[in-house]
Amino acid sequence: MQRRRLFAQSISALILHRSTKTKGSLDGVLNWRQLTELKPSFAQGDLSRGLRTFPKGVASDVKELSRESRVNFYSLFHKGQGAGEGRRLLTASATFAPHAVGTAVPVETVQLVAGGTIAKKRVAYWLFGCTGWVFSMVVLGGVTRLTKSGLSMTDWKFTGNLPPMSPKEWEAEFEKYQKSPEYQRVNKGMPLEKFKFIYWMEYAHRMWGRGLGIFFAVPFTYFLARGFITQRLALRLSVLLAMGAGQGFVGWWMVKSGLEEPESEYSQPRVSPYRLAAHLISAFAIYSGLLWTSLSVAMPEPNSNATQAVLQASNRVRRWIIPTAFLVGVTAMSGAFVAGNDAGHAFNTFPKMGDHWIPEGILHVQPSIRNFFENTATVQFDHRVLATTTLLSIAGIWTLARKLPLQPSTRTLLTCALGMTAIQVTLGISTLLMYVPVSLGAAHQAGALTLFSIVIALLHSLRRPHPYLLQTLSFNCTSSKLASQMIGVAAQRPPISMKSP
Numbered sequence: 001m002q003r004r005r006l007f008a009q010s011i012s013a014l015i016l017h018r019s020t021k022t023k024g025s026l027d028g029v030l031n032w033r034q035l036t037e038l039k040p041s042f043a044q045g046d047l048s049r050g051l052r053t054f055p056k057g058v059a060s061d062v063k064e065l066s067r068e069s070r071v072n073f074y075s076l077f078h079k080g081q082g083a084g085e086g087r088r089l090l091t092a093s094a095t096f097a098p099h100a101v102g103t104a105v106p107v108e109t110v111q112l113v114a115g116g117t118i119a120k121k122r123v124a125y126w127l128f129g130c131t132g133w134v135f136s137m138v139v140l141g142g143v144t145r146l147t148k149s150g151l152s153m154t155d156w157k158f159t160g161n162l163p164p165m166s167p168k169e170w171e172a173e174f175e176k177y178q179k180s181p182e183y184q185r186v187n188k189g190m191p192l193e194k195f196k197f198i199y200w201m202e203y204a205h206r207m208w209g210r211g212l213g214i215f216f217a218v219p220f221t222y223f224l225a226r227g228f229i230t231q232r233l234a235l236r237l238s239v240l241l242a243m244g245a246g247q248g249f250v251g252w253w254m255v256k257s258g259l260e261e262p263e264s265e266y267s268q269p270r271v272s273p274y275r276l277a278a279h280l281i282s283a284f285a286i287y288s289g290l291l292w293t294s295l296s297v298a299m300p301e302p303n304s305n306a307t308q309a310v311l312q313a314s315n316r317v318r319r320w321i322i323p324t325a326f327l328v329g330v331t332a333m334s335g336a337f338v339a340g341n342d343a344g345h346a347f348n349t350f351p352k353m354g355d356h357w358i359p360e361g362i363l364h365v366q367p368s369i370r371n372f373f374e375n376t377a378t379v380q381f382d383h384r385v386l387a388t389t390t391l392l393s394i395a396g397i398w399t400l401a402r403k404l405p406l407q408p409s410t411r412t413l414l415t416c417a418l419g420m421t422a423i424q425v426t427l428g429i430s431t432l433l434m435y436v437p438v439s440l441g442a443a444h445q446a447g448a449l450t451l452f453s454i455v456i457a458l459l460h461s462l463r464r465p466h467p468y469l470l471q472t473l474s475f476n477c478t479s480s481k482l483a484s485q486m487i488g489v490a491a492q493r494p495p496i497s498m499k500s501p
Helices: 002-020 032-036 040-045 047-052 056-064 067-078 083-096 116-146 165-178 181-185 192-226 231-258 274-299 310-338 366-374 375-402 408-433 436-463 467-479 482-492
Strands: none
Touching: 002 467, 083 165, 116 274, 116 436, 165 181, 165 192, 231 274, 274 310, 274 366, 274 436, 310 408, 310 436, 366 375, 366 436, 375 408, 408 436
């Protein structure tokens, strides 16, 4: 009985050690023929010859076992432990972990970067840098809109051009602006110095975007030439590069709508809210794609040390977070229509809108669907409802997830999401009550993107592991119980011959 116990403990130790080292690939480790061939070598005291009969890499695994397990493993063969009993015990272990005996688990982790750890870090740092650059672009675009600078440049070139350098060039640019509807109806009599300010704001926004294109394209070409970027990652980054280039055209398409004469002589010139929303949605799409890709390069697979309980809890939270992430995106999109309709300058009270909970004339535009995009009262009411719903949803998820066995990183991101949502709602209310000052308006837009970033990171931490990792996890959970189960089987078996077959 003692030898059976030692045999079970030794084989279990080898299983656990080998599965940890090879992430579950045990091909040949428990090949019965090779194990039984050890007996004569160990019986003769020739340990090195016995170890050479192992598959490649397994000999070193035996040496890396704890001293007690290693001594047990050697002594069993030296003392004549029978092959029949060993076969019976291994058959029992195959019942608990059938894929562990003579079956290889396919090892194909999803790697987006080739070239080792250093290449992976370089690509990740570059992508995170591009992500931060896009974040600053969105904030700068918000400041440009809030300072009424977006219509100061009346032409556009994809490659850009130098700014005015001489007084004569400034006068020429100013004359172009003086012909625009915005100058004629809003900024009549604007001095040249004030024009220079709004011109520099728009120029900086455009050139900052072109700088991002260079910062993205040049390292992308370099890493591609060095072979660091896999085909899968190259395709994804090419799509993002094309979207970034298209964003310039979308921006000009938006600005062009504000350079046209308004339909009514009483209307102020402003860009189309639909085109403004398209510009913002495109920016959010590029940003989310870059952030997700950056996180995937830095962390190709979820934590493989998670237990089954953690995976089940993560699945539950992921089912809650996915619709909430969609809600966050829709709320941000509704904010674009608030900005496009200048709805932040109306109903500057909270929680009521004026004297009413639901403002009058909320559906007076025909057809009714247009109210949700063009009616100032409806647009602001929708934004308030969506923001409140988002706050309640994230608070509810955080409350329900408190008792779930989640990863520490996931729990931290949930707390950050709740805190950022509360801050964002506070910023929105403050911006409304203070009649949209530039500082608070820009902070509110930055807060929206920050909350969106946290939700994306949360979804990334909750992704499903690769099927191979799930199989490995299942095997490791089984292996952790293997020693006691094998010993129990051995105890129930009657004594058998110790001679090799």
